[in-house]
Amino acid sequence: MLLKQLMEAFDVLDSSTVTGKDVETYLRGIQPDANIEVYELKGPSGSTDMVKVRIPGSRGKASGGSAPTIGILGRLGGIGARPDVIGFVSDGDGALAAITVAAKLLDMRKKGDVLEGDVFVSTQICPHAPTQPHKPVPFMGSPVEMAQVNREEVSPELDAILSVDTTKGNRVINTRGFAISPTVKGGYILRTSEDLLEKMQITTGRLPYVFPLATQDITPYGNNVFHLNSILQPATATDAPVVGVAVTTETMVPGCATGASHFSDVEEASRFMLEVAKSYGAGDLKFYDEDEYALLQKLYGPMNHLMTLGKTE
Template identity: 70%
Template sequence: MLLKQLIELYDILDSSTASGAAVKDYLCGVNENADVTVYELKGARGKTDMIRIRVSGTNGKSAGKDAPTMGILGRLGGLGARPERLGFVSDGDGALVALAVAAKLLDMQKKGDYLDGDVVISTHICPNAPTQPHKPVAFMGSPVDMAQVNKEEVNGELDAILSVDTTKGNRIINHRGFAVSPTVKEGYILKVSDDLLDLMQITTGKHPQVFALSLQDITPYGNDVYHLNSILQPSTATDAPVVGVAITTETAVPGCATGASHITDLEEAARFMLEAAKAFGRGECRLYDEEEYGRLRKLYGSMKRFQTLDGKEAQ
């Protein structure tokens, strides 16, 4: 259970003075050996605190071994929309869930339970982000550009990525809880991971929920085409497989709405990602079929042009 971590972190993040430093202090209080990095990132519309937590595995790369590294990225524009809205907004759920997973992993290590592979958790802390128009409901904006965040969060050390984001402002998903996306890799939308579906069934005790993707959703922001939201933006900046973990509702809820976070939904999503990280480091959870992906590449070539703004691959 991650209810404790979610409640404690919510109390820190639901504040006009929420900061990366406050979150770091909390995580170091959970485990004094926590590896937490916080720094300021400035954009055209303001600034935010980037936070990155590395939880080392017994057979992970940080130990000089070869267990794969899972990245868990909390996607959001901001935790709050002050002064327009007072309080924690729905859009902040991604950061809250990712940080709760980090806190749980650090607590597990303090109690003697270590995963096989490294897990890297990253998000940003901004209590006063702008809003922006979007149909059917308003989006949260961000003080920094998506490309800036991708550059900070996505790098070659991550062998797979789970991107968790509030995904309520649409009519694509009509289920309250969370849903996963098909795996996205280098411009290809691949089949849904059976291993993740198995874990979703186990952790929720219900049938798994999968949300639809369009090709537009896996292209970079800034190309003037429709995007469901930013949940698959990490896929534009990496060769690693990326799966979106969407916090969902039955009705369309604005990202800038306050009072719209459901702790039981957040806990289910966090627990699912924790189990996925455990299994991935052990080599028991594949996000895609490497052999089939190789055949797709052989038959249809590279799709990396969909990771670019202009449709042109780097030579």
């Protein structure tokens, strides 16, 4: 259970003055010598605080081992839309889930439960983000550009990525809880990982939910085509496999809505990502079938052009 960490993290984040340093202080209260990096990232519409947490594994690369590294990226525009809206917005669930997982991993490590592979957790903290028009409901905007966040969070050290994001403003996944995406790698939308589906069944006790992806959803922001949201944007900046973990609802909920975060849903998504991190670092879970991916490339060639802004006049 991650309810304790979830409630503590929410208490820190639900503030008009919260900063990345506040998050760092909370996490260092769990493990004082934790590897935590916090800095301001400036963009076209203001700034946000980047928070990065690295939790070394017993056989991870940080200690000279060979176990794979997983990245857990909390995606969002902002955790608040002040001064227009007072309180923690629905869009902040990605940050809340990521910080919750980081807190739990640090607590586990303090108690002697160390994962085999390294885990990298990152998100941004911005209580004063703008909003922007989007159909069918308004989106949260961001003070920084998506490409900036990708450059900060997506690095060669990551062998696989879980991108967790609120995904409630749509008509294509209509259930309370969370859903996962098919695996995206190198411009390909691959079949959904059987290992991840099984892990989702175990952690939720229910049949898994998978949300659909269109080709345009895995292209970079800025090409003027419709995107479901930013959940698969990390896939435009890495060749590592990326899976979206979408916190969902039955009805359409604006990203800038307050009072719309459901603790049970965020906790389930966080617990799922923790269990995936355990198994992935141990080599017991795959995001995709390597042989099948190689065959696709042999038959149809690379699809990396979908990771770019495309042709320009």
